[in-house]
Each structure stands twice: as C-alpha cells, then as structure tokens.
Amino acid sequence: MELYADIIVDITHEKVDRTFQYRIPDALREEVRVGSMVVVPFGAANKEITGYCIGVTAIPSYDKTKIKDLISLKEKGVTAQGKLIQLADFMKNRYGVTMIQALKTVLPVRQTVEGREKRTVTALLSQAELSALLEQLEQKHQTARARLVKALMEKPELSFEYVTKDLKISAAVLQWMRDAGVGTVESIPLLRNPVQGIPEEKISFTLSRDQRYIIEEITKHRQKSGPGNYLIHGITGSGKTAVYVELIERTLARGEQAIVLIPEISLTYQTLRRFYTRFGSRVSVMNSTLSQGEKYDQMRRAENGEIQVIIGPRSALFTPFEKIGLIVIDEEHENSYKSDLSPRYHAREVAAEIARLHGADLVLGSATPSMEAYHAAQRGEYRLFELNERLTGGSLPATQIVDLRAELKEGNRSIFSRLLQEKIADRLQKKEQTLLFLNRRGYTGFLSCRSCGYVVTCPHCSVSLSLHRDGMLHCHYCGYAQPQVLKCPKCGSAHVLGFKAGTQQVEEKVREMFPQARVLRMDGDTTRLKNSHQAILSAFERQEADILVGTQMIVKGHDFPNVTLVGIIAADLSLSEHDFRSGERTFQLLTQAAGRAGRGVKAGDVVIQTYQPQHYSVQAAAAQDYKSFYAQEIAYRSLLHYPPAGCMMAIQICGKEEKRTADLTRSITEQAQKAVRNGLKLQLLGPGEAAVYKLKDTYRHMIYAKAAEREPLLILKNILEQYKVQTRPTNEKEYMQFDFL
Numbered sequence: 001m002e003l004y005a006d007i008i009v010d011i012t013h014e015k016v017d018r019t020f021q022y023r024i025p026d027a028l029r030e031e032v033r034v035g036s037m038v039v040v041p042f043g044a045a046n047k048e049i050t051g052y053c054i055g056v057t058a059i060p061s062y063d064k065t066k067i068k069d070l071i072s073l074k075e076k077g078v079t080a081q082g083k084l085i086q087l088a089d090f091m092k093n094r095y096g097v098t099m100i101q102a103l104k105t106v107l108p109v110r111q112t113v114e115g116r117e118k119r120t121v122t123a124l125l126s127q128a129e130l131s132a133l134l135e136q137l138e139q140k141h142q143t144a145r146a147r148l149v150k151a152l153m154e155k156p157e158l159s160f161e162y163v164t165k166d167l168k169i170s171a172a173v174l175q176w177m178r179d180a181g182v183g184t185v186e187s188i189p190l191l192r193n194p195v196q197g198i199p200e201e202k203i204s205f206t207l208s209r210d211q212r213y214i215i216e217e218i219t220k221h222r223q224k225s226g227p228g229n230y231l232i233h234g235i236t237g238s239g240k241t242a243v244y245v246e247l248i249e250r251t252l253a254r255g256e257q258a259i260v261l262i263p264e265i266s267l268t269y270q271t272l273r274r275f276y277t278r279f280g281s282r283v284s285v286m287n288s289t290l291s292q293g294e295k296y297d298q299m300r301r302a303e304n305g306e307i308q309v310i311i312g313p314r315s316a317l318f319t320p321f322e323k324i325g326l327i328v329i330d331e332e333h334e335n336s337y338k339s340d341l342s343p344r345y346h347a348r349e350v351a352a353e354i355a356r357l358h359g360a361d362l363v364l365g366s367a368t369p370s371m372e373a374y375h376a377a378q379r380g381e382y383r384l385f386e387l388n389e390r391l392t393g394g395s396l397p398a399t400q401i402v403d404l405r406a407e408l409k410e411g412n413r414s415i416f417s418r419l420l421q422e423k424i425a426d427r428l429q430k431k432e433q434t435l436l437f438l439n440r441r442g443y444t445g446f447l448s449c450r451s452c453g454y455v456v457t458c459p460h461c462s463v464s465l466s467l468h469r470d471g472m473l474h475c476h477y478c479g480y481a482q483p484q485v486l487k488c489p490k491c492g493s494a495h496v497l498g499f500k501a502g503t504q505q506v507e508e509k510v511r512e513m514f515p516q517a518r519v520l521r522m523d524g525d526t527t528r529l530k531n532s533h534q535a536i537l538s539a540f541e542r543q544e545a546d547i548l549v550g551t552q553m554i555v556k557g558h559d560f561p562n563v564t565l566v567g568i569i570a571a572d573l574s575l576s577e578h579d580f581r582s583g584e585r586t587f588q589l590l591t592q593a594a595g596r597a598g599r600g601v602k603a604g605d606v607v608i609q610t611y612q613p614q615h616y617s618v619q620a621a622a623a624q625d626y627k628s629f630y631a632q633e634i635a636y637r638s639l640l641h642y643p644p645a646g647c648m649m650a651i652q653i654c655g656k657e658e659k660r661t662a663d664l665t666r667s668i669t670e671q672a673q674k675a676v677r678n679g680l681k682l683q684l685l686g687p688g689e690a691a692v693y694k695l696k697d698t699y700r701h702m703i704y705a706k707a708a709e710r711e712p713l714l715i716l717k718n719i720l721e722q723y724k725v726q727t728r729p730t731n732e733k734e735y736m737q738f739d740f741l
Contacts, residue, residue: 001058002023002024002058002060002064003023003024003029003032003056003057003058004021004022004023004024004056004057004058004059004060004061004064004067005021005022005023005024005032005038005053005055005056005070006019006020006021006053006054006055006056006057006061007019007020007021007022007038007040007051007052007053007054007070008020008051008052008054008103009040009042009049009050009051019054019055020040020042020051021060021061021062021067022038022040022067022068022069022070023064023067023068023069023070024056024069024070025069025070028070028072028073031073032053032056032070032073033053033056034053034054034055034056034085034086034089035052035053035082035083035084035085035086035089036052036053036073036074036082037050037051037052037073037074037081037082038050038051038052038053038070038071038072038073038074039051039070039071039072039073039074040068040070040071041068041069041071046068048071050074052081052082052085053085054085054088054089054099054103055089055099080303080320080321080322081107081320083354083357083358084106084107084318084320085103085106086357087102087106087318087350087353087354087357088102088103088105088106088107089102090350090353091105091106091343091345091350092343094345094349094353095342095343095344095345095738095740096714096717096718096738097342097343101342101343102343105318105339105343105345106318107318118159118187119159119160119161119185119186119187120157120158120159120160120185120186121148121152121157121158121159121160121163121174121177121183121184121185122156122157122158122183122184122185122186123152123153123156123157123182123183124181124182124183124184125181125182125183127153130149130152130153130182131153133149133182134146134149134150134153137149144168144169144170144173145173145176145177147167147169148163148167148169148173148177148183149182151163151167152182152183160185207239207242207246208239208387208389208391210386210387210388210389211239211242211243211246211387213385214230214232214243214385214387215243215246215247215250217383217385218230218247218361218363219247219250221383222361226359227355227359227360227361227362228361228362228383229352229355229361229362229364229381229382229383230361230362230363230364230382230383230384230385231332231363231364231365231366231369231373231374231376231377231382231383231384231385232363232364232365232366232385232386232387233366233367233369233374233384233385233386233387233626234365234366234367234385234386234387234388235367235387235388235389235390235396235595235624236367236390236396236591236592236594236595236596236599237390237391237559237595237599238367238387238388238389238390238391239387239391240330240365240387241274241330242391243363243365243387244260244328244330244363244365245274245275245278247326247328247361247363248260248275248278248279248309248326248328249278249279251325251326251361252279252282252308252309254325255323256308256323256324256325256326256360257302257307257308257309257310257321257322257323257324257325258308258309258310258324258325258326258327258328259309259310259316259317259319259321259324259326259327259328259351259354260275260309260310260311260312260316260328260330261312261313261314261316261317261327261328261329261330261337261347261351262311262312262313262330262331263313263330263331263334263336263337275309275311279308279309281306281307282307282308282309283307283308283309283310283311284298284301284302284307284309284310284311285298285310285311285312286298286310286311286312286313286315286316286319298310298319299319299320302319302320302321303320305322313336313337314336314337314339314347314350317347317350317351317354323358324354324355324358324360325358325359325360325361326360326361326363327351327354327355327360327361327362327363328363328364328365329347329348329351329362329363329364329365330365330366331365331366331592332348332364332365332366332369332370332373333366333368333369333370333373333588335585342737344737344738344739344740348364348370348372348373364382367591367592367595367626368587368588368591368592368626369626370584371581371584371630371633371634371637371643371644372643372644374626374630375634375644375645376644390599396594396595396598396604396624397566397594397595397597397598397603397604397605397606398603398604398605398606399594399605399606399607399608399622399623399624400419400605400606400607400608400622401608401610401613401618401619401622402417402419402420402607402608402609402610402613403610403611403613404417404450404453404609404610404611405450405451405452405453405611408450408451408495409451414509415505415506415509415569415570416509416513416567416569416609417607417609419607420567420607420609421513423565423567423605423607424510424513424514424517424547424565424567425514426565427546427564427565428514428516428517428546430564432562432563432564432565432602433540433543433545433546433547433548433560433562433563433564433565434546434547434548434563434564434565434566434567435547435548435550435554435555435560435563435565435566435567435593435596435597436506436510436547436548436549436550436566436567436569437550437551437552437554437555437566437567437568437569437589437593438503438506438549438550438551438569438570439551439552439568439569439570439571439572439573439574439586439589439590439593448496448611449488449490449491449493449495449496449611450493450495450496450611451488451491451493451495452488452490452491452493452611453572453610453611453612453613454488454489454490454491455575455612456473456482456485456489458475458478458480459480460475460478460480460685464578464582465480465482465578466578466691467484471483471484472484473485474688474689475578475688478685478686478688478704479686479687479688479689480688503521503523503549503550503551504521504523506549506569507519507521507549510547510549514547517546517547518544518545518546518547519545519546519547519548519549520536520539520540520545520547520548520549521548521549521550522536522537522548522549522550522551522553522554523550523551523553533553536548540560541560543562552589554596555589555592555593555595555596559599560596560599561599561601561602562602563596563597563598563599563604564597564598564602564603564604564605565597565604565605565606565607566593566594566596566597566604566605566606566607567606567607567609568590568593568594568606568607568608568609568610569609570609570610571586571590571608571609571610571618571621572586572610572611572612572615572618574586574589575612575615575617575618578691580637580640580642583615583616583617583633583636584617584633586615586617586618586621587617587620587621587629587633590608590617590618590621590622591621591624591626593606594606594608594621594622594624595624606622608621608622616628616629616632616633617629617633620632641683641706641708642706643741646706646707646708647706647707647708647709647710647713647740648704648705648706648707648713648740648741649704649705649707649713649716649717649738649739649740649741650702650703650704650738650739650741651668651672651702651703651704651705651717651720651736651737651738652690652700652701652702652736652737652738652739653665653668653687653700653701653702653703653734653735653736654698654699654700654701654734654735654736654737655698655699655733655734655735656697656698656699656733656734657699657733657734658699660734661699661700661701661734662699662701664724664734665687665701665703666687667723667727668687668703668720668723668724668736669684669686669687669703671719671720671723672684672703672705672716672719672720675715675716675719680712680715680716681707681708681712682705682706682707682712682713682716683705683706683707684703684704684705685703685704685705685706686701686702686703686704687701687702687703688701688702689701689702690702710740713740717738720736721736724736
C-alpha cells in the first residue's frame with residue numbers, strides 16, 4: 001500500500017492554507033511522520049526545497065500518476081518547528097478542529113511584520129588610503145564623495161541614518177563607495193526587547209525545608225526516571241515562585257529552556273521582575289500588549305538562542321525553543337488558560353503534550369488548584385506537593401464573614417458593611433493600605449433576595465436561572481424556563497433585585513466616605529493603555545495611594561507588604577453564575593483575594609461581605625481550607641456527572657436569522673438524539689438559549705452533552721458536523737462551534 005505525505009513548504013501563517021501531496025518512498029516509510037522536515041521537488045523545474053509533513057495518508061488527494069516522490073528527510077530528528085506541527089496534530093485530534101486551524105494557533109507570527117535592522121557604513125581602506133583619495137576627490141570637486149570619505153577618516157564606522165540624512169549622501173554616492181572598494185553597507189538584525197526598566201539587583205531566596213524538598217525530589221526524579229508532572233499546592237505567600245526560580249536555574253544549567261505561564265497581563269511586570277533579577281537578559285516576555293513587531297522579535301530571539309526563559313499567558317507555550325526542559329503554569333486554576341477562540345484548547349492539556357514531546361518537566365502551582373488538576377493528582381497523574389507555611393513567618397490573615405442580610409435588617413443600605421467601614425478608617429489612621437475587591441463575575445442576569453440570599457436555580461441542572469427580556473427565567477444548560485420571581489419563594493420578601501454596583505461606584509463611595517484617602521482604581525476602563533497595569537500597580541507599591549479598588553486583576557499574584565486589609569464587596573455574586581463551576585470560581589477568587597492581606601510583617605484582616613454566609617465555598621475560603629472545599633465540590637460534580645467526574649461538550653449553534661437558526665438547532669438536536677438512540681453513550685441537555693442570546697446581530701443556542709469519557713463526545717461532534725455539511729450549503733450564515741468543558 002502506498003502512503004502519501006501532506007506537505008507545507010512555507011509554514012508562515014498566510015501559507016498554511018495551501019498544502020502539497022507527495023508519495024513517500026518505501027525507504028522512508030518508517031521515518032516520515034507528522035512534524036518531519038523533508039526535501040521535496042517543487043514546481044515545474046522540480047527545485048529542491050524544504051517542507052514539513054503535516055499528515056500521512058493512504059488516500060491520494062488527486063490523480064496519483066501526477067504525484068511526485070518525496071526526495072529525503074532533511075533531518076533525522078524533529079526540529080522545534082516540527083514539534084510545533086506535531087503539537088498542532090495533537091490539538092486537531094484533541095479538540096476536533098482542522099489541521100489548518102491548529103497550525104495557525106501554534107505557529108509564531110512571521111512575515112506579517114518586517115524585522116528591524118541596524119545599518120552601518122564601514123570603511124574598507126586605511127587612513128593613509130582614505131587621505132590620498134580625499135585629496136583626489138577635492139581636486140576634482142567631487143564634494144559629496146569627499147564629504148563621505150572625510151567622515152570615514154574621522155570615524156571608520158558610521159550609522160546609515162547619519163550618512164544619508166546628516167551628511168546628505170545619495171544612493172548613487174553609496175554605490176560608488178561600494179564599487180570602488182572604499183567602504184561597505186552592513187545590515188545587522190535589530191531585535192526589539194520589551195524587557196526594559198527593570199532593576200538588575202540580585203535577590204537571593206532563602207529556601208525553606210519544604211521548598212528544598214520539592215526541588216530536590218523533582219531533580220532526583222528527573223535524574224533517575226526522567227521528566228514528570230507535578231502539582232504544587234501552596235497557600236498564598238508560601239514561596240511557590242522561589243521553587244520555580246530554582247527549578248529554572250537547574251534547567252538552564254542543563255542547556256535547556258523554560259516556559260513560565262502566568263494568567264494575567266497585570267501579573268507580567270511583578271513576575272518578570274522576580275525572574276529578571278535572577279536570570280537577567282536570558283528572560284523575555286510575551287503578551288498581548290506587545291506590538292506585532294515585538295512579538296516577532298521574541299520568536300526570533302528564541303530561535304537564535306538569545307533567550308532561555310519566556311514568561312507570558314497561554315500563547316507563550318508556542319515559543320519555538322529547541323530544547324524545552326521545564327514548563328511552569330503559575331496560578332494554574334485560572335480560567336484565562338482556556339482559549340475562547342477555536343481551537344478552544346486548555347493550556348494545561350497543551351503544556352502536558354509539549355512536555356511529552358520535549359521530555360520536559362511540567363509543574364503546576366496554585367493556592368487553589370483547579371478541580372481537574374487536583375482530581376488528576378488524586379489519581380496519580382501528577383505528583384502532589386504542599387507548601388503550608390508563609391515565607392514571612394506570619395500567619396494567614398484573620399477573616400470575618402459579614403452577613404449582608406443582617407446589615408439590611410439593621411438599616412445599613414450602603415455597599416460597605418459597618419465592620420468594613422471601621423477597618424478602612426483604622427488602616428488610614430495607621431498609614432496601612434487596603435484592597436477593595438468587587439467580585440463582578442456573574443453579576444448580570446440573575447436575581448437574588450436581599451433579605452435571605454435566595455437565588456432561583458434550575459431544578460434539573462443546579463445552576464442559577466437567567467432573567468431574559470421576555471420576563472422569563474431561563475436555564476442555559478437544558479432550556480428550562482419559568483416566569484420571573486417578584487417575591488422571594490423562600491421568605492416572601494419583595495427585595496428581589498439585581499446587583500448594580502461597579503468599580504466606579506465603589507470608588508466614588510470610598511471618596512465620599514473617606515475624603516482624606518488617596519484612591520486608585522484598576523479595572524478594564526483604567527488599564528486599556530499599554531503599560532497601564534504596571535503604572536497603577538507600581539504607584540500602589542510605592543504607597544502613593546491608600547486604597548486600591550478593582551476587580552479580579554488586583555487579587556491575583558500581587559505582593560504588597562503594606563496591605564493589611566482586604567475587603568470583598570460582594571463575595572457571592574459569582575455563586576450565581578450560570579455555570580457548574582461557579583462554586584469553584586467563588587472559592588478561588590475569595591481565597592486569592594484574602595491572600596493579599598498581611599503578606600509583610602504586619603498582620604492582615606479580611607472582610608467577606610455576602611448574602612450566602614453558610615455556602616461551603618464562602619466558608620472554606622474564609623478558613624483557607626482547600627481540602628474541605630474539594631470534598632464537597634467533587635461530591636456535587638460526581639452526582640451530576642460534571643467534569644472532572646465526567647466529560648462535557650458544549651455545542652453552540654449560531655446564525656444571523658432567528659428562525660433559521662432555531663430550525664437548525666432543532667434539527668441538530670434531533671440528530672444528536674438519534675445518535676444516542678443508536679447506542680452512543682452520552683446524555684444530552686437542551687437546547688436552550690445562550691447566556692447572551694443575541695450578540696452582534698447573531699442568535700445563539702446551546703446544547704450540552706455529557707459522557708463518562710471524551711470519545712463519545714468526539715464521535716457526536718463528527719456526526720453533527722457531517723450532518724451540517726450535508727444539509728446546509730457552505731455559504732449559509734448558520735454555523736456550529738464546539739467546546740470541551
């Protein structure tokens with residue numbers, strides 16, 4: 001049986017849509033695989049060029065008599081680019097996308113931006129030769145040539161810009177210079193470095209016994225058994241970063257590179273500073289605030305070996321390092337590690353595959369591990385380490401839960417409880433700093449009772465119902481609907497309202513109550529400009545403000561020693577998200593927020609304001625008790641077969657015309673139900689309207705599928721895609737999107 005290789009001959013973004021097929025000679029059948037660099041004959045002249053294999057098949061794409069033979073393997077091993085192509089193949093199969101979609105995700109930006117160059121004009125003649133030539137040129141009144149030669153006598157190497165602009169030397173004179181052997185124009189690639197303005201003083205870490213144990217155990221395992229996967233569960237302030245730094249030091253000593261993922265742009269500066277003080281110019285950064293040119297240059301620098309450590313969000317995974325020895329995912333629980341665009345990959349899963357391809361260690365770290373990571377550790381897929389003490393020697397902050405129902409009954413209608421007001425005033429008097437965190441996750445769409453905290457939930461899915469414009473409450477998982485609640489079904493109160501406060505309103509209230517306070521606000525509106533995150537955080541770190549008001553971005557990973565009070569304005573808003581992960585995200589946010597207090601020598605206080613003080617997520621976060629939270633949450637997930645106790649896929653049907661989209665949704669649902677009747681082992685929920693039903697003039701419906709394993713979900717995806725292609729022309733404006741939750 002003959003085999004054929006699908007080859008891309010230019011793997012820049014714009015070229016990956018075009019592949020060419022070649023026959024694999026018998027001698028190479030065992031060696032050519034996805035990611036292999038090969039030599040192929042190209043074009044009418046059969047010019048030998050380099051390409052990459054992105055697929056192997058026994059089915060020719062066209063007349064096999066016209067298919068040319070692949071010539072040879074370029075390299076026996078797989079290069080960095082080849083491994084990225086292997087990664088794309090993994091993502092294609094894992095997330096059910098096309099190879100082209102996967103390739104465009106993993107391949108670094110290239111020709112879309114031009115590289116910068118430093119050009120110099122350099123003399124090739126001696127001083128004596130230049131002097132003699134200058135005399136001849138002056139005699140012939142060739143003033144421009146004479147001006148250039150005189151400048152080269154004074155300085156044998158001149159910048160091209162100086163020569164052309166200041167000396168006003170034309171291209172014709174430069175051509176004469178080259179032809180006559182007087183001098184040459186040289187171009188040196190000038191790669192932009194976004195790491196600037198960071199002090200280079202060395203900071204040494206004094207490692208604790210537990211930190212040293214983790215480092216030595218990972219090192220020992222690598223030496224004896226090879227790379228491994230690890231989860232570090234460390235309380236806030238326990239020194240996970242110091243462990244990362246030491247592991248990177250050992251990785252670089254082996255001649256390998258390291259990737260460090262962080263979840264938020266706002267963390268980039270503080271994280272980068274910690275690593276830069278240890279590794280200097282060997283470190284660079286990748287994030288969305290960089291220009292296309294800066295991103296391009298970091299890829300070039302990585303390929304050239306100029307940097308050995310890259311820090312950034314999930315896209316940093318695709319840095320073209322040749323020898324990756326370590327991948328660190330800090331704050332691995334963060335939702336930002338999941339891509340919102342197709343392919344909807346998770347950085348944790350992709351990082352594990354990169355680690356496998358390179359033989360690298362994978363280290364996840366969090367004070368509040370994701371259910372998926374901790375569940376995997378319980379099954380032995382990760383080795384679990386724990387750090388239970390703060391490096392400063394201090395204890396975790398004292399946490400108090402304030403019941404906002406009681407505040408309302410006692411006449412306090414302010415967004416600040418009386419306890420929080422007292423503590424803010426106390427900190428202002430002591431010249432200590434305060435963080436005020438507004439938990440805005442899930443604040444739209446649901447109604448809650450201000451008297452007793454009751455939230456209406458779906459009787460079938462245990463998620464909150466969402467209020468729509470038609471006055472109905474809808475479940476976005478199964479489609480259940482009921483009329484809007486005007487009086488609380490639990491206590492009869494008429495105080496059934498939505499939450500309307502935003503960070504700007506909180507800031508205004510703080511200024512009104514505490515006019516003497518210096519207040520900064522950090523949210524999406526104040527951080528739109530490049531480096532604005534860094535500017536706000538640096539100002540707060542320099543104690544130029546007493547109070548920092550913000551959303552999630554202020555409570556993740558930051559270390560402010562003078563912050564002794566954290567106030568959480570509406571702790572339970574995220575509990576009302578229309579998502580089975582709402583309890584997990586609430587626990588994580590509250591725990592991370594509480595961990596910002598008392599990180600220095602001074603003790604810290606945390607005030608959690610909530611309408612649901614007895615909820616296990618709130619109680620566990622206040623106690624900083626992850627194991628208690630995990631035990632209750634995994635029981636809930638297991639009961640309803642939600643991940644990680646099962647697998648789940650979201651199917652979103654979108655379209656510009658409401659009726660046609662609804663019709664397609666019904667027919668897709670019927671096909672899914674038919675597959676189940678034919679023996680496909682999964683459970684269907686829905687259809688129902690998406691949480692945001694109409695977005696940019698596009699109507700959106702949801703169907704959810706649950707299964708014990710991932711395979712039935714992939715089979716269902718393929719069935720539905722095939723049905724869509726067969727029944728709807730490709731130019732229609734209805735489409736489907738799939739997301740593995």
